[in-house]
Amino acid sequence: MLKLGIIGVGGYGWNNVLGFLNLQAEGRVKIAALADISTSALEDCRARPELSEARCFTDYRDLLDAPGLEAVLINVPIPFHREATLAALGRGLAILLEKPAVPLLSQLDELIEADREGRVMVGFQHVYSSLVTAARESIRRGGLGRLKSVSAWGIWPRPTSYYHRAGWAGQIEWRGLPVLDGPCTNAFAHYINLALHLCGSDGRSQGSPVGGRGEAYRARPDIPSYDTGFLRARLEGDIACSFAFTHAAARERGVTIRLAGSRGELLFSGNGRELRLPDGAVLCGDDGQMGLRRAFVAFARGDRERNLTPLEASRPFLSATHLMLAASGGIHQIPAEHSCNVARESGEDEEGDLACAIPGIERDMARCVEDFLTPGEAGLAWAADAGETMVSEGLEAEMLHGLGTGAGLSVPA
Ligand SMILES: NC(=O)c1ccc[n+]([C@@H]2O[C@H](COP(=O)([O-])OP(=O)(O)OC[C@H]3O[C@@H](n4cnc5c(N)ncnc54)[C@H](O)[C@@H]3O)[C@@H](O)[C@H]2O)c1
Structure with missing residues (x-):
């Protein structure tokens, strides 16, 4: 034991x-x-x-x-x-x-x-779920042909209690330590990592971002970090990539991940619990928690092959999220006229435990992700002017510089 x-x-x-x-x-x-x-x-x-x-x-x-x-x-x-x-x-x-x-x-x-x-x-x-094993196998057998694009998006509303549950929630830094809490960097991290993981042809390497445009927004006025993030990037191997995730919505809309290739596509839906293979077969599964735990026990016992998520495999995920935050040049406050306070649709919230929502965000995110655009490129009314950047040695410094000046590091009054 x-x-x-x-x-x-x-x-x-x-x-x-x-x-x-x-x-x-x-x-x-x-x-x-x-x-x-x-x-x-x-x-x-x-x-x-x-x-x-x-x-x-x-x-x-x-x-x-x-x-x-x-x-x-x-x-x-x-x-x-x-x-x-x-x-x-x-x-x-x-x-x-x-x-x-x-x-x-x-x-x-x-x-x-x-x-x-x-x-x-x-x-x-x-990464340890049976569905992801099936997806990797399908890719390995050539089901997608040449991989052309990967996209992922999701909406999980988060009310005030989510941000009040721990001191580090919604923070860029806490007690002098970096946190970078936010939908892409924390809650939806699994899905960005999974999308990049599947871009690796051998199932172990990953899709690595080269450069792109990112925009990070804050709809809630009372957190220093962001609650809505977009990235449109190119991965190594000339793969187009588009991510969009938010906590600023009234209605939950689980995560969708799509990998499109020259021969077919793979589609994850239902927060990664449903998979449609290129041949049209639909599989259901779990989120891999027990698979991970069993793999860890085998790994700790010496079976190194069971470790599909060594530290090095986190690099593409961190590059992607750093790219988004660096290109954003700080976090952009969504003007008050483009956001509103809402109870979550489930009706389970205590009175006053409201989420801050961007009206129309579901439609806007779907359009941005499908067209490989950021809100700025799509000309959305609340979008900010942000730029492109490349993954380079200086990416982290560029990101911290953007976050550390002005609104990025202090809670707006
Ligand atoms: N895999 C997943 O699906 C998933 C889901 C949610 C959270 N997480 C991860 O789990 C981790 C914890 O997140 P959380 O929201 O539960 O955090 P949390 O703030 O609720 O803290 C978790 C526990 O750690 C304890 N703790 C805090 N500081 C400690 C310290 N210095 N030494 C020992 N214990 C300490 C807290 O008292 C608490 O019991 C994070 O890394 C988060 O990203 C993973």
């Missing part, structure tokens, strides 16, 4: 606790140690009889020093990923690091340098 420690057991970490408890019930792992700065999150774990023997720590460094651990999950907030991963690498453990690996490309380079033995798997779970 793999002896496992879990760092961060509340929030999404609780999902991982429950998922690995299933593997503990199968006799594959033993959850031996838990760490969280929240004692109530630790107590919730302790209340489970299956975790009564697990040692609990409020400082994760003490967990990392606990004897006998073989692997660790890192579920702490994004700004702490770098520090926690470096500490765990120093202890020689296998690491399942939640997505996104880190906010910055320079931090990714630092982790790759520290991870010489290849111990880190990044928690982009969709």
Whole structure:
């Protein structure tokens, strides 16, 4: 049984606790140690009889020093990923690091340098789903022919409580650390990563952005970061690429990913749980969470081939999101006359827990993505003037410069 420690057991970490408890019930792992700065999150774990023997720590460094651990999950907030991963690498453990690996490309380079033995798997779970295996197989057999374009878009409304759930939510930086929280960089990161993953012909390499135009917008007036992002880019191999994701809408509209080639197309819908293959067959599946966990156990046991998401594979995703933010030249506030406050359609929101929505955003996003345009290029009424940029050594500095001047880093009054 793999002896496992879990760092961060509340929030999404609780999902991982429950998922690995299933593997503990199968006799594959033993959850031996838990760490969280929240004692109530630790107590919730302790209340489970299956975790009564697990040692609990409020400082994760003490967990990392606990004897006998073989692997660790890192579920702490994004700004702490770098520090926690470096500490765990120093202890020689296998690491399942939640997505996104880190906010910055320079931090990714630092982790790759520290991870010489290849111990880190990044928690982009969709890559481990049966549907993505089927998609990779179809591409490998030539179902798409020559890949020409990839596009992805999605709408998940997020109300005030989403931004109030944690100090780092909706922030560009927090406690002096980079966060870059926002739909493309966090909530929808899975789908951008998945779209780029599928552009790699061998299923392991990825589509790498070369350059393009990006626009990042803030409809909510009370967050420093963005809630709506667009990227129109070219990937290596002359592949056209278009992404659009927002939290600023009244109605949920799950994620669509389309890969179009000279012979056919692949279409993911339903937040990645439905796949239409080039031959018209439609498959349904899950989001890969258990597939990821099983692959991690095998990886931690020494089966390196099971790691489809090593640190290096996060580079195209970070290049794409840096490209969007750098080309945007900061975050553009959507004028008040083009946004409104709405309750989510589900009606589950508490009174006053409103989302900020851009009227017509669903139609506008569909048009932009289908035509490979940004809102500025499409001439939308609320669009800002943004430019093009290239992926280069200076991309991260260009992005931070844009975000760090004026409105980017401070909450507007
Ligand atoms: N794979 C997915 O589908 C998915 C979904 C949601 C979130 N996530 C990822 O999970 C991670 C956590 O996100 P969240 O929204 O649950 O965050 P969160 O702010 O709710 O924090 C998660 C837990 O970490 C604990 N924590 C905070 N700082 C800590 C520290 N220094 N040491 C130990 N514990 C600490 C918190 O008390 C909390 O219990 C992020 O990387 C996020 O991107 C992944």
